[in-house]
Amino acid sequence: MTVLQGVLLVLVALGGTAVVLVRDPLRQSIVAGVFGLLLGLLFFAFQAPDVALSQIVVGSLALPSMIVLTLAKLARLQRPDE
Amino acid sequence: MTMRSRRVLFLVAAAIFGFLFVWGLSGLPSFGDYRGPYGIVLGQIVMSERHTTEAVGATTFDYRGFDTMGEEYILFAAVMGLVILLRELRGERTEEEEEEEYPVHRRRREASDALRVLGLALVGPLVVLGIYIVVHGHITPGGGFQGGVILAAALILVSLAGRYPAMRRVRPIPLVELADAGGAAGFVLVGLGGLIAGSEFLYNFLPLGEPGTLLSSGMIPLLNISVGLEVAGAFVLLISEFLDQQFISGLGEE
Amino acid sequence: MSFLPYAVAAWLFLVGLYGIVTSRHLVHLIVCLTVVQSSSYVLLLAIGYLAGAQAPVFADIPPDTPIVDPVVQALTLTDVVVEATVSALLFGLALQAQKRFGTVNPDEIAAMKG
Numbered sequence: 001m002t003v004l005q006g007v008l009l010v011l012v013a014l015g016g017t018a019v020v021l022v023r024d025p026l027r028q029s030i031v032a033g034v035f036g037l038l039l040g041l042l043f044f045a046f047q048a049p050d051v052a053l054s055q056i057v058v059g060s061l062a063l064p065s066m067i068v069l070t071l072a073k074l075a076r077l078q079r080p081d082e
Numbered sequence: 083m084t085m086r087s088r089r090v091l092f093l094v095a096a097a098i099f100g101f102l103f104v105w106g107l108s109g110l111p112s113f114g115d116y117r118g119p120y121g122i123v124l125g126q127i128v129m130s131e132r133h134t135t136e137a138v139g140a141t142t143f144d145y146r147g148f149d150t151m152g153e154e155y156i157l158f159a160a161v162m163g164l165v166i167l168l169r170e171l172r173g174e175r176t177e178e179e180e181e182e183e184y185p186v187h188r189r190r191r192e193a194s195d196a197l198r199v200l201g202l203a204l205v206g207p208l209v210v211l212g213i214y215i216v217v218h219g220h221i222t223p224g225g226g227f228q229g230g231v232i233l234a235a236a237l238i239l240v241s242l243a244g245r246y247p248a249m250r251r252v253r254p255i256p257l258v259e260l261a262d263a264g265g266a267a268g269f270v271l272v273g274l275g276g277l278i279a280g281s282e283f284l285y286n287f288l289p290l291g292e293p294g295t296l297l298s299s300g301m302i303p304l305l306n307i308s309v310g311l312e313v314a315g316a317f318v319l320l321i322s323e324f325l326d327q328q329f330i331s332g333l334g335e336e
Numbered sequence: 337m338s339f340l341p342y343a344v345a346a347w348l349f350l351v352g353l354y355g356i357v358t359s360r361h362l363v364h365l366i367v368c369l370t371v372v373q374s375s376s377y378v379l380l381l382a383i384g385y386l387a388g389a390q391a392p393v394f395a396d397i398p399p400d401t402p403i404v405d406p407v408v409q410a411l412t413l414t415d416v417v418v419e420a421t422v423s424a425l426l427f428g429l430a431l432q433a434q435k436r437f438g439t440v441n442p443d444e445i446a447a448m449k450g
Contacts, residue, residue: 001113001114001338001340001341001387005341006340009340009341009344009378010344012344012348012374012378013344013347013348016347016348016351016352016371016374017347017351019355019367019368019371020351020352020354020355020368020371021355023360023361023364025361025363025364025367028363028364028367029367032367032370035371035374039374039377039378042378043377043381043412046381046382046385046404047385047389047390047391047392047403047404048138048381048384048391048404048409048412049223049391049393050136050138050139050223050224050225050228050409050413051138051377051381051409051412051413051416052223053215053223053224053228054227054228054231054413054416054417055377055416057228057231057232057235058231058416058417058419058420059370059416061231061235062231062317062420063367063370063420063423065238065321066320066321066324066423066424066427067363067367067427069321069324069325070324070363070427070430070431071363073324073431074363074430074431074434074440077431077434077435078434085358088357088358089357089358092353092354092357092358096350096353096354099350100346100350103346103349103350104342104343104346107339107342107345107346107379108339108342110342110383111383112338112339113338113339113340113341113342113382113385113387114338114385114386114387114388115338115386115387116383116384116385116386116389116404116405118383118384118405118407118408120405120407121384121386121392121403121404121405121406121407121408122402122405124392124405124406124407125392125402125403125406126400128394128406129394129399130399135393135394135395136392136393136394136395137392137393137394137403137406138392138393138406138409138410138413140406141406141407141409141410142410142413142414146407146410149414150410150414153414153417153418156418156421156422157417157418157421160421160422160424160425161421161424163425163428164424164425164427164428167425167428167429167431167432168428168431170432171431171432171435221395222393222395223391223393227413227416227417231420293394294395313417316421320424
């Protein structure tokens with residue numbers, strides 16, 4: 001195993017832990033985006049460029065935007081007068 | 083159950099599960115010592131058999147084409163389910179009625195000029211990049227799934243940087259739904275071509291061409307394009323349903 | 337050291353499960369589920385990795401170069417896309433939960449169901 005792979009694996013493990021421990025979903029969306037990017041870098045180091053590309057577009061683009069939009073909608077639904 | 087007893091229960095269960103999991107994983111060949119036969123065989127034959135320089139693309143769309151079709155329909159069904167859920171949430175009022183009640187210009191604070199210029203400047207390059215990644219799926223890393231999401235991102239950028247009416251114009255929902263459904267159907271139609279050519283479903287019946295050129299690998303580029311259409315359509319539909327929620331129920335403020 | 341990728345996969349699985357068990361917000365719970373699923377990516381790609389091999393793209397390497405396994409990469413590709421769509425559907429269900437039960441806290445939903 002190369003040093004790069006080792007470092008990225010440790011970072012991914014820490015990133016996953018951070019995603020779980022951040023309890024506020026809005027902050028979590030940013031942390032999850034960074035975690036998705038770290039996973040993408042790890043997949044490049046594992047010689048898997050295809051998976052890395054799709055992980056980057058899904059993990060740091062599609063997923064955070066869906067989280068934010070869901071939270072915005074939830075906030076509207078939670079307002080009592082609506 | 084209180085949070086504390088739940089944590090204790092989880093830690094006990096996780097310790098047992100983790101032990102069994104790690105025990106199971108320890109039987110695998112150590113990292114970097116790959117011994118699977120299929121990958122080695124595929125590595126030797128993709129170039130000669132399918133004229134594809136991208137072994138992952140060839141595996142996804144040719145050797146494992148049937149599985150990918152199943153995956154495509156998971157995506158299709160999930161997006162359809164989400165659209166149904168969100169439209170149900172929106173209630174009975176149509177967009178036109180909403181429009182009358184709350185004129186568009188009141189709905190949204192304008193994005194700042196810097197954001198709009200930067201966002202709109204990025205739209206063109208993103209569309210080109212998305213199309214490039216879709217059509218080169220059989221030559222370099224990328225393909226329908228990755229390129230499709232990038233194409234969808236370009237359209238979403240219009241909605242974030244531009245104004246809401248501008249987004250509605252570049253995102254005619256019936257057309258997006260058509261791209262979604264047409265892409266899903268295109269995969270099956272290309273697969274049926276194999277049957278018509280006198281072989282099995284998803285048989286690579288088209289001429290294989292010169293490896294490394296755009297028109298090579300037989301049907302793989304066609305499948306990439308149909309998946310690209312479907313994924314782009316699905317993600318635009320998905321995000322714009324969320325955005326409509328946003329605009330339609332967040333009215334009357336500001 | 338050669339066990340590190342598998343250990344990371346196991347860790348992601350367990351830490352994601354911990355998040356699901358202790359979650360107080362459905363959106364948080366769904367994101368924890370994606371962490372659990374990312375464990376499967378790391379595991380699959382680690383199994384298919386061959387030390388010293390090239391990425392499975394022959395665009396700029398000779399055809400007889402050893403490559404890492406394209407089969408597990410195709411599987412992982414499927415995995416990533418399915419994760420995105422499944423979590424989209426789950427976000428829609430979370431919104432429905434808010435509408436029907438008036439809360440997105442899984443504990444309170446369970447309490448209301450009796």
